[in-house]
Amino acid sequence: MKKHNFSAGPCILPRTAIENAAAAVLDLNGIGLSLIEISHRTKDFESVIDEATSLLKELLNVPDTHKILWLGGGASMQFCMVPFNFMEKKAGYINTGVWAKKAQKEAKLFGEVVEVASSEDKNNTYIPKGYTVPTDLDYLHITTNNTIFGTEYHTDIDCPVPLIADMSSDILSRPVDVSKYALIYGGAQKNMGPAGVTFVIVREDMLGKVSRQIPTMLDYRTHIKDGSMFNTPPVFPIFVVRETLKWLKSIGGVPAIQKINQQKADALYAEIERNSCFASPVNPEDRSLMNVPFVYSEKCKDVEPTAFLDFAKERGMVGLKGHRLVGGFRASIYNALPLESVQALIACMQEFEKSL
Amino acid sequence: MKKHNFSAGPCILPRTAIENAAAAVLDLNGIGLSLIEISHRTKDFESVIDEATSLLKELLNVPDTHKILWLGGGASMQFCMVPFNFMEKKAGYINTGVWAKKAQKEAKLFGEVVEVASSEDKNNTYIPKGYTVPTDLDYLHITTNNTIFGTEYHTDIDCPVPLIADMSSDILSRPVDVSKYALIYGGAQKNMGPAGVTFVIVREDMLGKVSRQIPTMLDYRTHIKDGSMFNTPPVFPIFVVRETLKWLKSIGGVPAIQKINQQKADALYAEIERNSCFASPVNPEDRSLMNVPFVYSEKCKDVEPTAFLDFAKERGMVGLKGHRLVGGFRASIYNALPLESVQALIACMQEFEKSL
Numbered sequence: 001m002k003k004h005n006f007s008a009g010p011c012i013l014p015r016t017a018i019e020n021a022a023a024a025v026l027d028l029n030g031i032g033l034s035l036i037e038i039s040h041r042t043k044d045f046e047s048v049i050d051e052a053t054s055l056l057k058e059l060l061n062v063p064d065t066h067k068i069l070w071l072g073g074g075a076s077m078q079f080c081m082v083p084f085n086f087m088e089k090k091a092g093y094i095n096t097g098v099w100a101k102k103a104q105k106e107a108k109l110f111g112e113v114v115e116v117a118s119s120e121d122k123n124n125t126y127i128p129k130g131y132t133v134p135t136d137l138d139y140l141h142i143t144t145n146n147t148i149f150g151t152e153y154h155t156d157i158d159c160p161v162p163l164i165a166d167m168s169s170d171i172l173s174r175p176v177d178v179s180k181y182a183l184i185y186g187g188a189q190k191n192m193g194p195a196g197v198t199f200v201i202v203r204e205d206m207l208g209k210v211s212r213q214i215p216t217m218l219d220y221r222t223h224i225k226d227g228s229m230f231n232t233p234p235v236f237p238i239f240v241v242r243e244t245l246k247w248l249k250s251i252g253g254v255p256a257i258q259k260i261n262q263q264k265a266d267a268l269y270a271e272i273e274r275n276s277c278f279a280s281p282v283n284p285e286d287r288s289l290m291n292v293p294f295v296y297s298e299k300c301k302d303v304e305p306t307a308f309l310d311f312a313k314e315r316g317m318v319g320l321k322g323h324r325l326v327g328g329f330r331a332s333i334y335n336a337l338p339l340e341s342v343q344a345l346i347a348c349m350q351e352f353e354k355s356l
Numbered sequence: 357m358k359k360h361n362f363s364a365g366p367c368i369l370p371r372t373a374i375e376n377a378a379a380a381v382l383d384l385n386g387i388g389l390s391l392i393e394i395s396h397r398t399k400d401f402e403s404v405i406d407e408a409t410s411l412l413k414e415l416l417n418v419p420d421t422h423k424i425l426w427l428g429g430g431a432s433m434q435f436c437m438v439p440f441n442f443m444e445k446k447a448g449y450i451n452t453g454v455w456a457k458k459a460q461k462e463a464k465l466f467g468e469v470v471e472v473a474s475s476e477d478k479n480n481t482y483i484p485k486g487y488t489v490p491t492d493l494d495y496l497h498i499t500t501n502n503t504i505f506g507t508e509y510h511t512d513i514d515c516p517v518p519l520i521a522d523m524s525s526d527i528l529s530r531p532v533d534v535s536k537y538a539l540i541y542g543g544a545q546k547n548m549g550p551a552g553v554t555f556v557i558v559r560e561d562m563l564g565k566v567s568r569q570i571p572t573m574l575d576y577r578t579h580i581k582d583g584s585m586f587n588t589p590p591v592f593p594i595f596v597v598r599e600t601l602k603w604l605k606s607i608g609g610v611p612a613i614q615k616i617n618q619q620k621a622d623a624l625y626a627e628i629e630r631n632s633c634f635a636s637p638v639n640p641e642d643r644s645l646m647n648v649p650f651v652y653s654e655k656c657k658d659v660e661p662t663a664f665l666d667f668a669k670e671r672g673m674v675g676l677k678g679h680r681l682v683g684g685f686r687a688s689i690y691n692a693l694p695l696e697s698v699q700a701l702i703a704c705m706q707e708f709e710k711s712l
Contacts, residue, residue, distance in 0.1 A: 003388040007395045010591060018390045022381040025374060032359040034374045036550035036596065039363045039675065072428035072552065073573065076587040080571035102572075109569050189588055194392035196428065196552045196590030213465050215436035216458075217429065231432035232545055234552030235366060236592050240392060319395065 004341040007319030008147055008291060008332040009169065010189040017193075017243035017336075024239060035239055040232050048239050049228065055245035059253050060171075062178050062201055069200040069220065070228040070238050075168045075187040078198065079103040082141065082164055082183065083110035084218050088210050092116040092137040092161070096151060097124035098325065100143040103166060107141070110212075116140060123326075124149040126283035137161045139182060145170035145290050147190075148323045150281075150330070152288035156180045162206055170290050171199070172248060173335060174258045182206045190290070191335040193241035197234045248335065257335050264333045264342040265289040271346045277303075277353045281326065295328030300356065305329075308352055315348045360697040363675030364503055364647060364688040365525065366545040373549075373599035373692075380595060391595055396588050404595050405584060411601035415609050416527075418534050418557055425556040425576065426584040426594050431524045431543040434554065435459040438497065438520055438539065439466035440574050444566050448472040448493040448517070452507060453480035454681065456499040459522060463497070466568075472496060479682075480505040482639035493517045495538060501526035501646050503546075504679045506637075506686065508644035512536045518562055526646050527555070528604060529691060530614045538562045546646070547691040549597035553590045604691065613691050620689045620698045621645040627702045633659075633709045637682065651684030656712065661685075664708055671704045 005012040024035040028044055038044055053068045062068060071077070079102055083091060089111050093104035095118035107113045114137065117128035124146060133140055139162040145152040147169040156177045157163070167176070168186030178184065183202045189195040202220050216222050222230050248257060269287060272278045272294045279297045280287065296303055305321075305328060312320050322328040333342055361368040380391040384400055394400055409424045418424060427433070435458055439447060445467050449460035451474035463469045470493065473484035480502060489496055495518040501508040503525040512533045513519070523532070524542035534540065539558045545551040558576050572578050578586050604613060625643060628634045628650045635653045636643065652659055661677075661684060668676050678684040689698055 001388070005389060005393055007393065010393060010395060010588065012393050013390070018381060018392065021392070022378045025378040025381060032357070033361060033674070034369070036374065036377070037361055037363065037366060037368050039366060040551065072430055072554075072590070073433065074428055074587045077429065077573045080573060106571055109571060187588060194592055195396065195588045196593055198428075215462060215465060217433045217436060231430045232366065232543060232551045234428070234590060234593065236550055237552055237590065318389070 001316045004317045004344050005319055005337065006317060006331045006333070006341070006345070008323070008330060009187075009334075010195045011319070011332055011334050012336045013194065013240065014244055014247040014336045016247050017240055020243045021236070021240045025236070036236055040229060040235055045235060048242050049233065052238055052242040052245060055242065055249060056199065056201075059245060059248060060176060060178055060201070065205065066178055066201050066203050067224045069202065069223045070233055070241070071198045071200060071223060072196070072234050074198055075099075075166055075185060076102065078166070078185040078200065079106040080109070081218050081220070082139075082185075083107040084212070084214050085207060085210065085220050086162065086164065086182070087111050087138050090114060090137055092133060092140040094118070094128060094131075094140070094142045095120055096127060096143055097146040097149045099147070099166060099168070100141075103141055103143065119151070123281075124151065125281055125286075127151050127153055127286040133160055135160050139164050142166070145288055147291050147332075148293075148325055150288040150291045150293040150326075151283070151286045152290065170288070172254055172257070173261050173290055175254050188237060188241055191244075193244045194237050197237035197241060199241075244336075260339060261289045261333070261335065264337070264339055265292065267339075267346060268292050268331060268333065268342050271349055275349050275353050276300075277308075277356065278349060290334055291330060291332045293322055293326045293328065293330045295322070295326070303356070311352050311355070312345070312348050315344065317345060317348060357672045360673045360700050361675055361693065362673060362687045362689070362697070362701070364679070364686060365543075365690075366551045367675075367688055367690050368692045369550065369596065370600055370603035370692045372603050373596055376599045377592070377596045381592070392592055396585060396591055401591060404598050405589065408594055408598040408601060411598065411605060412555065412557075415601060415604060416532060416534055416557070421561065422534055422557050422559050423580045425558065425579045426589055426597070427554045427556060427579060428552070428590050430554055431455075431522055431541060432458065434522070434541045434556070435462040436465070437574050437576070438495075438541075439463040440568070440570050441563060441566065441576050442518065442520065442538070443467050443494050446470060446493055448489060448496040450474070450484060450487075450496070450498045451476055452483060452499050453502040453505045455503065455522060455524070456497075459497055459499065475507070479637075480507065481637055481642075483507050483509055483642040489516055491516050495520050498522070501644055503647050503688075504649075504681055506644040506647045506649040506682075507639070507642045508646065526644070528610055528613070529617050529646055531610050544593060544597055546688075547600075549600045550593050553593035553597060555597075600692075616695060617645045617689070617691065620693070620695055621648065623695075623702060624648050624687060624689065624698050627705055631705050631709050632656075633664075633712065634705065637684075646690055647686060647688050649678055649682045649684060649686045651678070651682070659712070667708050667711070668701070668704050671700065673701060673704060
């Protein structure tokens, strides 16, 4: 039975990326060696990392002012790298949930942190609006998509100070005006590739302005200078990123996937609204196009959560369990998830409704 | 033609590890999903990381006082994590070459660094001996194998202060008395697996003794507490580590591979001594069993370096170019390199000698 993979991350990847990765592990480009047993300083790998970089630059229209880096350590490492490199005295954070809060916590080790806005009062079910950003901040940090609560910024906000965004879970899902950001970062393991590599897009002229000494590996300038090859990079994850970006380009790039993402999300949210068994806990205008949490409706509040999960599992759906902070269910419908899987989930929700 | 892979790292891995990794990328355990598209919180992955940990514990006889961690960022990230976690005032470093020096440089950001001994006077061609370790150091840092210059500690040294070792390029090549170390770390991409994951073996009761605040991701206690799953770990590299450790166990573990490594190194060094075209720049008693640099002898000093490299390449040997700091040639003969490849190299060196 075909699996419909709604995992929140690591998550579904394009099948061509998976197949090309498996083939390269056995033999890269017919050179008689595996991708994972060659030096990262060979032409065979350098062409991989260079193409990953140029594809990302092309797909996101990254201006020449910004550099693209491939690092290890995950987005969580960026939570400290950002203040290490950008915070002199005071930084602002918008608290839209768990990950935004973790980023904020880390910054407190480096100086004064202003929580410019928060959606904590309503369990992070909305994106804050109508706040004022103090103009004396070194930067403002936002988390553009909240993987757990299913909220998302749908536009690039205007900001009077350098804007830094964790885009781990919605990068490449819609066009982004990169020029509005001082830095964009994220773990690759949603729309960009597998776990084990972190992308950073940083405006180079904003670096080198803090007075502290930065450990070499935590200084973005180290990795700019050596093209992400200061030390051995995560070779296999970067290969899969390249394959994923090639796939995205082949289907028409970010504008094309945005249309499909909108179509998938519209269909799923419409079903959640229509279906008498389910409800969305999220403020309609802030609903994420990537992560769709839903809960039982009032009518079904006494049904065991496992009832729907088991029902869906029998129909080949995996990864639908909601995060413990929200409960219920969560369908992550990232770029590589086909419309067909959303349609299968909708059919499953309809069947479930009839079965009760 | 079969390739003989003498790459210094990333390097040759056991063929079973490569084949099992490729199969898991296509479909893990027959679950209908790829290894790289499932959540790291699933049983399917948790069993992988747990087995990698228990295999390493078994293969190296890691005592219960020590915890095993799997991190991102590479050994270079450990260069700052070590002083972050262990240095209060003063630390000692032994300078045996490039990597040891990089580690030392990083520590200078955190306090006073004492270079306890150095082999820089002779281009790092030996391992320093006969020095005295000051007893007021927070720790002493050594690099057990010098990948570039081809020197290696062949025993676990006695040390009056906590001993910390970068074992990136000789971990698992010989039995180690882990109880003598406060911390052992290294990039996996030599004897343990592919690029993208770093192992740390740390004595837990030595943590939490510094007065500084440590960023969450740089604090070993974070990763101990969450079993290396504080954030998404590098899934694929950890899978390949498990497969590599399974292979090592299957052939008899560390004592068995040590014998083979000794046999390979003895044969190769004997040929370098015998062959009138080549010479070893390294002090005989400190020669590495992992990385064997060699240069043209006085007799052949006017022969182009590419002459031997091309000659070897035609016979299927790759990765033999010496590091620019040493010149000449370097054969890395890590655990997974079969004796047969060393024999092929020796035959090639003999043919080359006759051809001149």
